[in-house]
Amino acid sequence: MTFLESMNSPSQLRDLDAAECEVLTKEIRDYLVTTVAGTGGHLGPNLGVVELTVGLHRVFESPHDTILFDVGHQTYVHKLLTGRMGDFSSLRQRDGLSGYPSRAESEHDVIENSHASASLSWADGIAKAHQIKGESDRHVVAVIGDGALTGGMAWEALNTIAADKSTPPRKLIIVVNDNGRSYAPTVGGFAEHLDELRTTTGYEKLLTWGKSTLRQSGAPGRAAYSAIHGVKRGLKDMVSAEQAGMFDELGIKYLGPVDGHDLPMVEKALQRAKQYDGGPVIVHMITQKGQGYDPALNDDADQFHSVGVIDPLTGKSTPSKQTSWTSVFGQEVLEIAQTRDDIVAVTAAMLLPVGLAKFAEAYPERVFDVGIAEQHAVASAAGLSYGGLHPIVCIYATFLNRAFDQLLMDVALHGQGVTFVLDRAGITGPDGASHHGIWDMAMLRIVPGLKLAAPRDAARLTEALAEAVAIEDAPTVIRFPRGSVGADIPALRRLDDGVDVLREVPAGSAKDVLIVSVGPFAGRAQEVAEELADQGIASTILDPRWVLPVPGGVIDMAVEHSLVAVIEDGVKIGGIGSQIRSDLRAADSRIGVLELGAPDEFLPQGTRDEILEYAGLDVATMVSEIVHILPAEVRNRAQQESRRAV
Numbered sequence: 001m002t003f004l005e006s007m008n009s010p011s012q013l014r015d016l017d018a019a020e021c022e023v024l025t026k027e028i029r030d031y032l033v034t035t036v037a038g039t040g041g042h043l044g045p046n047l048g049v050v051e052l053t054v055g056l057h058r059v060f061e062s063p064h065d066t067i068l069f070d071v072g073h074q075t076y077v078h079k080l081l082t083g084r085m086g087d088f089s090s091l092r093q094r095d096g097l098s099g100y101p102s103r104a105e106s107e108h109d110v111i112e113n114s115h116a117s118a119s120l121s122w123a124d125g126i127a128k129a130h131q132i133k134g135e136s137d138r139h140v141v142a143v144i145g146d147g148a149l150t151g152g153m154a155w156e157a158l159n160t161i162a163a164d165k166s167t168p169p170r171k172l173i174i175v176v177n178d179n180g181r182s183y184a185p186t187v188g189g190f191a192e193h194l195d196e197l198r199t200t201t202g203y204e205k206l207l208t209w210g211k212s213t214l215r216q217s218g219a220p221g222r223a224a225y226s227a228i229h230g231v232k233r234g235l236k237d238m239v240s241a242e243q244a245g246m247f248d249e250l251g252i253k254y255l256g257p258v259d260g261h262d263l264p265m266v267e268k269a270l271q272r273a274k275q276y277d278g279g280p281v282i283v284h285m286i287t288q289k290g291q292g293y294d295p296a297l298n299d300d301a302d303q304f305h306s307v308g309v310i311d312p313l314t315g316k317s318t319p320s321k322q323t324s325w326t327s328v329f330g331q332e333v334l335e336i337a338q339t340r341d342d343i344v345a346v347t348a349a350m351l352l353p354v355g356l357a358k359f360a361e362a363y364p365e366r367v368f369d370v371g372i373a374e375q376h377a378v379a380s381a382a383g384l385s386y387g388g389l390h391p392i393v394c395i396y397a398t399f400l401n402r403a404f405d406q407l408l409m410d411v412a413l414h415g416q417g418v419t420f421v422l423d424r425a426g427i428t429g430p431d432g433a434s435h436h437g438i439w440d441m442a443m444l445r446i447v448p449g450l451k452l453a454a455p456r457d458a459a460r461l462t463e464a465l466a467e468a469v470a471i472e473d474a475p476t477v478i479r480f481p482r483g484s485v486g487a488d489i490p491a492l493r494r495l496d497d498g499v500d501v502l503r504e505v506p507a508g509s510a511k512d513v514l515i516v517s518v519g520p521f522a523g524r525a526q527e528v529a530e531e532l533a534d535q536g537i538a539s540t541i542l543d544p545r546w547v548l549p550v551p552g553g554v555i556d557m558a559v560e561h562s563l564v565a566v567i568e569d570g571v572k573i574g575g576i577g578s579q580i581r582s583d584l585r586a587a588d589s590r591i592g593v594l595e596l597g598a599p600d601e602f603l604p605q606g607t608r609d610e611i612l613e614y615a616g617l618d619v620a621t622m623v624s625e626i627v628h629i630l631p632a633e634v635r636n637r638a639q640q641e642s643r644r645a646v
Helices: 010-015 018-039 043-047 050-059 076-081 085-090 119-132 152-163 189-199 203-212 218-243 245-250 263-275 325-339 357-362 374-386 397-412 440-444 458-468 519-534 552-558 576-586 608-614 619-629 632-645
Strands: 066-069 140-145 172-178 253-259 281-286 343-347 367-369 390-396 419-423 451-453 476-479 500-503 513-517 539-543 546-548 563-571 592-598
Touching: 010 050, 018 043, 018 050, 018 076, 018 085, 018 263, 050 076, 050 140, 050 172, 050 263, 066 119, 076 085, 119 140, 119 152, 119 172, 152 245, 172 263, 253 263, 263 281, 325 343, 325 357, 325 419, 325 458, 343 374, 374 390, 374 397, 390 397, 397 419, 397 440, 419 458, 440 476, 440 546, 440 563, 451 458, 458 476, 500 519, 513 519, 513 552, 513 576, 519 539, 519 563, 519 619, 539 552, 546 576, 552 576, 563 576, 563 619, 576 592, 592 619
Parallel strands: 066 140, 140 172, 172 281, 253 281, 343 367, 343 390, 390 419, 419 476, 451 476, 513 539, 513 563, 563 592
Antiparallel strands: 451 546, 500 539
């Protein structure tokens, strides 16, 4: 049995000697590559924190000491060391192991959400709770990446942590996992400061050479290595003292930089931080994303930040022959930028995932990556608009939650022409509860003047983007899901206000159900209509294209039917169906509205189809709900017609 296979508790790590730990770290890397290659997941970040995580669990006693992981996609090693090796074949699958910390899985997991920059606030609160309860023997350790430190929330927490003058001081340790990257290389002034700390240790190269060469050449070589090591330490103390001044001025003890792949050095630094009794400590660890796996290290894009199923030997995946929503947007925004020099793009550390690579390559001066700082991204976009440009803010739908105040008060209140493109909108799949982008439409419904489009296919995405950037006095939003875009679905006709009619009831027939399809549900709506037709129930299908505000054509056609069924890829409470219900009431209509959307709960992980079924958005369930809520006279008539047809 390997060391890893025998690992049921992190306490077992403290029984291993240095040589055994070195074997364990290799076992962990080999296991991660083999396993994640078969499931997909965040491979690069976890390969980069093997020694760091082993060191944390050897020095601190989780869960008595609280270890917090910011973002949480780098916790696979933590999961392995806390007894979850046997679950890794189900990683990110329905009812399987989460790709992020999960309280349901282990008492060692604390923060579940995958939104960055919150760990220091959690740490501040937990440390205060320990202090008030007199639990002076408990440490709180927050592991935060250099990318997450570009978020303003982290600095709000640092400001509070540094200002604490309580006696005795709280036992709070901040480990900066500095690999120079979030998805892509980290940007911003703080990143540059860390880069100075990182690069001023050029003498590390000499030390590395000495370690690998001189120490293997007998007593004289070892003596030379010791001399170089002593000089190195003196240089490091002198240079780091100057560069680390920012932290010292905050009142936070700074230790580092430390080679995050040298386990003895990692443990020594963490022990020093643990024993320090003068207040909070920052331990600066230098790590390498993808460490120990050449395909990841050689990947310039994101060093295998997140991968699908790959060949573990080569790191190569089977290329997809399908076109993604993201790539359609990326090509179209480039073409618009080529015709309008006022078009600029803003993103929050996600330039590649949101499809801006081509735009940035062609017009680097017109693409702004602000780091993991969605609030700043949106407020800055308001300024860009005021300055005469038309910014397109590109983020995941789930991360818009963080910038709602800026959208409302900085963009909408001021009537600024800013376009928001929300990737990964709706039910996304394997990343779980905090990554599902299901709240955006319910939130944005209350923003005065805002216009929101949900394209059903690539052609409609192209149309919507062109229409959105033509609006200069209000925020516009375009949302689309993760994955492949599918074939275009043509309309039978388009109403005067831009609403597309996808299916119509034959002339002279009863108009039973109006199905309002929001975004990519158009194909599924057609399946629902066919199933209803088999039961003698006639349906009309509308795609509003622009769903907020609800076009008048939807309301006009709704009153001609016995029931309106709204299929939407967002929470049904407060969503588009709720808005249509409200608009019908305002039009003095009592037509029933059935909202078919995501339930008001945090949805689990799984494939998109699995979660749609869980949410009741599969065809069979939607048909059943529609039939159940139809007026009795409509159901009875349909049943009679079906019998006659048979």
